[in-house]
Amino acid sequence: MLKVSCVTKYFKDQKIFSNLDLTVDRGRFHVIVGPSGCGKSTLFDGLTGVTPLDGGSISWNHESLLNLRYHAAYMQQKDMLLPWFSLLNNALLPAKTSGQDMKKAKKQAQSLFSRLGLKGYESHYARQVSGGMRQRCALVRTLMFNRELILLDEPLSALDAITRRSLQSLLLLLQTEFGKTILMITHDIEEALVLADEIYLFSKKPMSLSRHYVLDSPKPRKFNDPILLNIKADVLDKLEGDLMNEQV
Amino acid sequence: MNRFNLLPVLFVALILGLWELFVRILAVPVFILPPPSCILTVALVRAPQILPHAAITLTEILLGIGLALCTAIPLAIIMFARPSLEKAFAPFLVASQAIPVFALAPLLVVWLGYGIASKVFMAWIIIFFPICISLLEGFKSCDKEYRVLFRLMGAPFFKTLILLYWPWALPRFFAGLKLGVTVATIGAVIGEWVGAQQGLGFLMIQSNARLQVDLVFAAILWLTAMGLALWWLVGVLEKKIIKWK
Numbered sequence: 166m167l168k169v170s171c172v173t174k175y176f177k178d179q180k181i182f183s184n185l186d187l188t189v190d191r192g193r194f195h196v197i198v199g200p201s202g203c204g205k206s207t208l209f210d211g212l213t214g215v216t217p218l219d220g221g222s223i224s225w226n227h228e229s230l231l232n233l234r235y236h237a238a239y240m241q242q243k244d245m246l247l248p249w250f251s252l253l254n255n256a257l258l259p260a261k262t263s264g265q266d267m268k269k270a271k272k273q274a275q276s277l278f279s280r281l282g283l284k285g286y287e288s289h290y291a292r293q294v295s296g297g298m299r300q301r302c303a304l305v306r307t308l309m310f311n312r313e314l315i316l317l318d319e320p321l322s323a324l325d326a327i328t329r330r331s332l333q334s335l336l337l338l339l340q341t342e343f344g345k346t347i348l349m350i351t352h353d354i355e356e357a358l359v360l361a362d363e364i365y366l367f368s369k370k371p372m373s374l375s376r377h378y379v380l381d382s383p384k385p386r387k388f389n390d391p392i393l394l395n396i397k398a399d400v401l402d403k404l405e406g407d408l409m410n411e412q413v
Numbered sequence: 414m415n416r417f418n419l420l421p422v423l424f425v426a427l428i429l430g431l432w433e434l435f436v437r438i439l440a441v442p443v444f445i446l447p448p449p450s451c452i453l454t455v456a457l458v459r460a461p462q463i464l465p466h467a468a469i470t471l472t473e474i475l476l477g478i479g480l481a482l483c484t485a486i487p488l489a490i491i492m493f494a495r496p497s498l499e500k501a502f503a504p505f506l507v508a509s510q511a512i513p514v515f516a517l518a519p520l521l522v523v524w525l526g527y528g529i530a531s532k533v534f535m536a537w538i539i540i541f542f543p544i545c546i547s548l549l550e551g552f553k554s555c556d557k558e559y560r561v562l563f564r565l566m567g568a569p570f571f572k573t574l575i576l577l578y579w580p581w582a583l584p585r586f587f588a589g590l591k592l593g594v595t596v597a598t599i600g601a602v603i604g605e606w607v608g609a610q611q612g613l614g615f616l617m618i619q620s621n622a623r624l625q626v627d628l629v630f631a632a633i634l635w636l637t638a639m640g641l642a643l644w645w646l647v648g649v650l651e652k653k654i655i656k657w658k
């Protein structure tokens with residue numbers, strides 16, 4: 166179980182968030198939604214030790230940690246594929262850098278390639294394939310960390326709507342087939358609704374929890390599920406209300 | 414041949430044509446300024462005499478480049494890995510550029526002798542700086558996001574260097590190397606001017622003293638051709654290695 170309590174982050178005098186709490190039970194898929202610039206990426210950077218936090222505590226499976234650097238696979242907003250490596254070699258980077266058994270790693274990466282629809286593209290370079298494929302490759306790379314906990318920062322935001330839909334079902338695989346525990350950021354409410362077991366809705370300045378939804382309808386889900394539509398309406402209401410307050 | 418290749422060729426042809434015309438019309442004596450046609454003829458006809466000298470100069474340049482690569486690359490890596498060392502080395506590096514090589518040449522000949530060692534050393538001094546600095550700047554230009562990715566993967570410095578920083582820096586490294594190989598000829602020739610028994614610089618001084626200006630120009634032509642060939646070779650190598658661009 167991931168338990169984050171009372172985390173606080175300042176950039177100089179600017180308070181990004183303070184006393185923020187989050188929990189994700191093992192095997193669950195939690196989604197963070199919030200207006201752009203509210204501090205979602207900063208939260209992930211803080212959790213993974215990319216930037217230092219100014220307070221709070223983090224624990225994973227009841228083990229108290231300074232950060233999740235060695236316990237979570239963090240997929241940042243961009244695909245971050247290296248142009249000088251083939252897709253397969255990009256996916257193998259976590260294995261290469263941590264000195265894993267390369268033969269085993271290659272086998273694993275190849276099977277992930279075929280599972281995520283990249284079979285036949287192993288030796289292509291990133292510039293030769295579409296944005297959707299690049300993102301799939303980044304996803305394989307993230308899985309190659311071989312960590313149970315996965316943090317995804319807007320993994321599909323750079324893609325067009327149709328590609329996004331098809332990749333959403335792959336994200337679901339992370340939970341259902343690979344048994345990962347997932348915390349994901351998205352700005353796409355519908356994406357959150359079809360994927361999440363729980364949704365955290367944050368407001369900005371400073372980032373703070375304004376709604377928490379538990380969704381227990383079975384997956385895969387349809388958008389026209391009335392329960393989901395109700396939640397969507399509520400989220401939009403809340404976001405709009407915040408926007409109005411901001412303008413006043 | 415496309416328009417981009419054609420333009421410089423036309424420009425060079427124009428200059429050479431004007432030169433030829435100017436010399437012929439004014440009947441400038443050959444020992445003052447020979448026409449391009451004459452220079453080309455001498456460069457080819459007397460190749461048996463020139464080429465052994467060119468081979469010596471080329472050897473000096475290549476050894477200088479090799480020495481520069483062997484020293485500039487490790488130093489750039491060390492300075493990148495330890496910024497405190499960069500601060501310590503930087504003044505010496507800049508100073509090495511501020512010293513005019515001309516001033517150093519006679520000393521080097523005294524210390525290292527009339528053989529090729531002093532010329533190799535001169536070439537090395539000149540090439541070292543552009544290679545080292547361009548590589549260091551290349552390392553430093555690596556995006557922070559990619560560094561973060563490697564940190565998240567738990568990659569030690571050396572693996573990050575090989576998998577990330579080195580390929581990232583390669584385009585700049587080659588830019589520095591191209592600059593280096595073209596100016597390397599200067600170092601070698603100055604060394605030969607000051608004191609040598611062979612090499613294109615020696616041939617130039619000797620011919621100049623005998624008023625064989627056409628031979629001086631022929632040597633310059635060979636020198637230029639060598640510089641261009643090296644520059645072109647580095648370009649080919651760059652295209653071969655940086656396939657992803």
Ligand SMILES: Nc1ncnc2c1ncn2[C@@H]1O[C@H](COP(=O)(O)OP(=O)(O)O)[C@@H](O)[C@H]1O
Pocket residue numbers: 176181199200201202203204205206207208
């Ligand atoms: N390195 C930084 N220094 C100062 N301010 C920053 C830095 N990184 C992000 N911020 C600020 O923190 C806020 C949250 O940014 P971010 O976490 O990227 O938002 P989100 O991911 O929710 O869109 C923004 O107002 C941004 O300007």
Ligand SMILES: [Mg+2]
Pocket residue numbers: 205206207242318
């Ligand atoms: Mg963000």
